[in-house]
Amino acid sequence: MTAKAALLAALLQGKGFGLELIERVHQRTQGQLRLGDGSVYPTLRAMEREGLLVSHEADPSPERGGRPRRYYELTAEGMRAAKESTKVLFVLGRLGEVS
Amino acid sequence: MKALRRVPKPSSEQVVAILYFSGLALFAVTALIRWRPGILAGSAVSLFVMSKAVDLVIQARRLASRRPTLQVPVAPAPLRRTLLLMDVIGAVLPARIVNEQIGDAREQMHKFMLEGRPPWLICLRGVSAVCWAVVNTLLDVVSRARL
Numbered sequence A: 001m002t003a004k005a006a007l008l009a010a011l012l013q014g015k016g017f018g019l020e021l022i023e024r025v026h027q028r029t030q031g032q033l034r035l036g037d038g039s040v041y042p043t044l045r046a047m048e049r050e051g052l053l054v055s056h057e058a059d060p061s062p063e064r065g066g067r068p069r070r071y072y073e074l075t076a077e078g079m080r081a082a083k084e085s086t087k088v089l090f091v092l093g094r095l096g097e098v099s
Numbered sequence B: 001m002k003a004l005r006r007v008p009k010p011s012s013e014q015v016v017a018i019l020y021f022s023g024l025a026l027f028a029v030t031a032l033i034r035w036r037p038g039i040l041a042g043s044a045v046s047l048f049v050m051s052k053a054v055d056l057v058i059q060a061r062r063l064a065s066r067r068p069t070l071q072v073p074v075a076p077a078p079l080r081r082t083l084l085l086m087d088v089i090g091a092v093l094p095a096r097i098v099n100e101q102i103g104d105a106r107e108q109m110h111k112f113m114l115e116g117r118p119p120w121l122i123c124l125r126g127v128s129a130v131c132w133a134v135v136n137t138l139l140d141v142v143s144r145a146r147l
Helices: A003-011 A018-028 A037-050 A076-098 B012-033 B037-065 B077-092 B095-115 B119-146
Strands: A053-061 A067-074
Touching: A003 A018, A003 A037, A003 A067, A003 A076, A018 A037, A018 B095, A037 A053, A037 B095, A037 B119, A067 A076, A067 B095, B012 B037, B037 B077, B077 B095, B077 B119, B095 B119
Parallel strands: none
Antiparallel strands: A053 A067
16 A cells, blocks of 8 residues: 555545644554655645645644644545545455455 | 833844945945946845845744743753754754644654653654655755756
8 A cells, every 4th residue: 555545545534634644544554554754744745736635734833843734635636536546445455355 | 201212222243234234235236336247246145145144043043032832841851952953953944844744743742742652752753753854855855856
């Protein structure tokens, strides 16, 4: 599973920021997949450039050292890509079970 | 009688900066009148560099005057150093990467602290976030240069 597919699947649950998305993927895969800083943020930026996501900054918070969170949300195109990739993963999973 | 408003006395650094900027501006105006494009360009570049330097000093002062946000009764020295490193690196790297990556790391460090995780682990999280922020900045610059 690529970081892109994992993030798309995580964003299907709703908008989220980097750290939240990492935790969402970790929980959804029951601890089997842990995305790192090195892959998550560049992937999110690349997906935004591709038009799959849109992002906005929230208010700064003290526990972040006065820095704002950046929330990501799927666009219509992103939603399509996410559903497609989830479908492919589901089919691959079923194939694995059969074999 | 109207009370006179007290004008705060400028610091020695402010006086030096004002003198430097006015000197440069005078130099640029003279070069413009006598039409010396080389000197004019040089003055413009110096003005630009100086204004950026002043911006950096203002940012650094603002950062230094900010109250510490991670409230711990006695913060261990390595943790304080890690937070300082994050702030220093954060002042240099692009705002978007810093807000996102360093901000997320700070939030997670705060959570680790509340959970009572060992300080070395919290420091490691901070240092790794700084390293990745630098790497991702370089990758971002390279990918933009390619486009």
